[in-house]
Amino acid sequence: MLPDELAGQIREDCGDVLLLDPARGWAILTDSGQLQLVCRQLKNIGFIRALNMTANHLGGPDFHLYLTLRHGRRHDVSLTLKWKFTLLEGNAPAADRGGEDTEAAPAYAGQSVHPSLSLIWRATELMEREIFEFFGIPFAGNPNLIGLILDPQLQGFPLRREFRAASHENYAENVLKQRADAAMREVLDDAQL
């Protein structure tokens, strides 16, 4: 829950692009182009800690991103910021999670990229790596945009809606094959009788 004076200050400093729900400690950014500006303002207001950042794939090129911040001096105040990001069609980066030799982020010049917030809040560097790895959203400006958890050889982004792991497909194929074999055996058994 946001105290009234803090909610007033946010409204004043961040303008109309932020739809604030002080009771829930929640804010929706209506213009994601203003993201960095709004984030800088929030940090100036006192939200100096980034606690959590994650995404949700809505299907196609659309994602929702969520960033939870905490006020520096008033530990009892949290704010979750939500915005929409559209990854331009056909511009999704290759599944380069950075192998052992990868030292720095691959270049994404000319691609559809999301601005990194790691220059504003250092802790978001790890959060952006996680989002990049699972959703394939590239963060321009993240100093170390390489994979964190997944096997570098894995193709695709597991938390996208269309993702199907190869092993799942094999599993489905095997199940269908087993069922077909069982049906065939029944037919053959009946024929023998």
Place this chain on the structure above:
Amino acid sequence: MTRSSDRRVEIRRDPLLTEKLVYSVGPQHPSLPSPLELRVQADGELIERITPEVGFMHRGVEQLVTQRNYAQAAGLLSRCEWLAGSNADWLVADAIERIEGITIPARAQWLRTLVLELSRIGNHLFWFGNLGLEAGAYTPIFISLREREMLLDLLEMLSGHRHHHGWIVPGGVRTAPPEDFSGHVRAFCLWFQGRLDEYEDFFSDNAIWINRSELIGTLEPEFAFEHGATGPVLRGSGIAHDLRRDQPYAMYGELDLHVPTGEYGDVLDRYRVRFVEMRESLRIIEHCLAYIDNGELRNAEVNPDFAQMAVSRGEVYTAVESPRGELGLTLVSDGTNRPNRMHLRAPSLYHLFLLDELCRGYLLADLFVIYGSLDIMIGEVDK
């Protein structure tokens, strides 16, 4: 004892340059309780850089939960944090309750508080045993597991399970405690208070331990703050932040909580903070016992079949002060009985990546003591 200066050694290049060595510690290593690889670059015995490599235990939990109902999702999440699995149960229940606007009976809230604190002690006991091993002391693991077994007996008595309790459910708690439960918990608290004093006698003031931990792995408060540290790691660096006091949940708002902090941010401070926390947890448990015998266990309006429970459309971020720090959950629900998206904020992830800063300039021998002081749970990092 006063601590005057950091024991970190300034890394200087010797005129007689020798080749630096890169050690690969893990993924299977006697000093690492879970699979993890630490790539350690060292100049002689001095650590210059550490790069953690994680993911050896990745189980795809965040994808799996979207294909399961909420009851199953809670079970999966508790397997990310198996030493104190009730925290994940609480997170899922609280997220649903926030979206649906469900109120919880006071007795259930007290019982939840009690279980969360029992879990905290259980986790800290396991950490204490492991830390002893990291420091080359074998006694703590034997005695701490002895106490932990008694604690698991209590949790089993309550929920039927020793580790993944699944006892905290939306609207309250699953079952009533057995009749003699309060007496057993009181007896444990009394007995454990004496054991804590014993630990302090033989370990906390042990000259060898103090020499291994004092001014080792110092973490500046600003650095900790900026890099996402929470829980005992942050408090060890002197920042008195505890969600139980600052954003109270369950019945913590009714309690007068003491938040212990360290002064130097070293291994010893993190150790002492956790010890004070165990004493504080005992005090909270004893307070809870007065309120757990009478009242409703569950909001009667909530669907008792957790597996069939559909959750209205909504989004929420909720967090709990787990034994390792802020364990958070972002839940997006779409009106069905399966979560649309669940993301776990794992405190261990941020603490693990502090290792590079914490170990730089210390000796290789200090690495595992520093690692042990962070209490990393690889299950929540890898997910």
